[in-house]
Amino acid sequence: MHSGRIPLADVAGGIDLAATLESGQSYLWRREDGDAYAGAVTSDADFETHPWYYAVPDGEVVRVRKTPDALVWESTTDAHDRLVDRLRLDDDLPAIFADAPALELVDDALEAFEGLRLVRDPAFGCLISFICSTQMRVERIHEMVSNLAREYGDAVQFQGETYHTFPTPPQLAATTEGALRDLGLGYRAPYVHRTAEMVADGDAHPDDARGLAYEDARDELTGFVGVGDKVADCILLFSLGYLEAIPLDTWMQTVVADHYPECEKGSYAETSRALRATFGGEYAGYVQTYVFHHLRTA
DNA sequence: AGCCAGGCAAGTG
DNA sequence: CACTTGCATGGC
Secondary structure (H helix, E strand, C coil): CEEEEEEHHHCCCCCCHHHHHHCCCCCCCEECCCCCCCCCCCCHHHHHHCCCEEECHHHCCEEEEEECCEEEEEECCCCHHHHHHHCCCCCCHHHHHCCCCCCHHHHHHHHHCCCCCCCCCCHHHHHHHHHHCCCCCHHHHHHHHHHHHHHHCCEEEECCEEEECCCCHHHHHCCCHHHHHHCCCHHHHHHHHHHHHHHHCCCCCHHHHCCCCHHHHHHHHCCCCCCCHHHHHHHHHHCCCCCCCCCCCHHHHHHHHHHCHHHCCCCHHHHHHHHHHHCCCCCHHHHHHHHHHHHHHC
């Protein structure tokens, strides 16, 4: 077993691990103490109760937990660089928010979840997760993605426990729409299956959007079945590093209506542009993630 | 019982 | 292009 620690002194702006991994951005991490995912955030005062979180990237199990002064990890391999990448520990939060817009809603959200970071998920898992996310509560999305891993991923043993990788495109393409419906995916079952086939057959890959201009990248991703503008923005923000992307979900539509009605332009692309400008442009997606989590946990 | 959940595809006008 | 409709499932 490999293990290590990443001092919080080396993480500019710190990290709120629970908020980061339970705020509905990533469904590829699980909390080890079960299906809690109720948004409960433990305080640093009782850090002994802080749960382990785990993911299984590339067949390697990585467990991580927060202590008052460090992130502590255990893994089947050296996981340091992987954690820095997946949890975006190199993001300098104070620098990113130095020019955040002076809006009451934004100030409140930034203050409430200091240390909330964006994640950098593998593109295929992120793509499938967010196809599953439509018209579904965060807790149930975690459940659906866990079911996919358990049924179709590879089992990996670590410290006497069994973990499962997220399925590869061929593993998901090899199943059937009916089997996916039986897992509780509902009308998303054919979307997941057809998109997995597209990737498995080599017709397209979400990584193909890398390097494109933001709105071109969004259009590229909507070529997958089950991916519209909103889901595309989630993939751009939570996997591909387009920090200006702001997914316009029902919560953000409410934010526009209640706080920034002048941003309502009648179409996703135009309203998105207006809200992006309001949220400061370059890091608008970072701001959006705080606001989303703040509203959802209120 | 009815409404809602991090929407999307397919079909019209 | 804008607009409407159907769509699975589960919790409250």
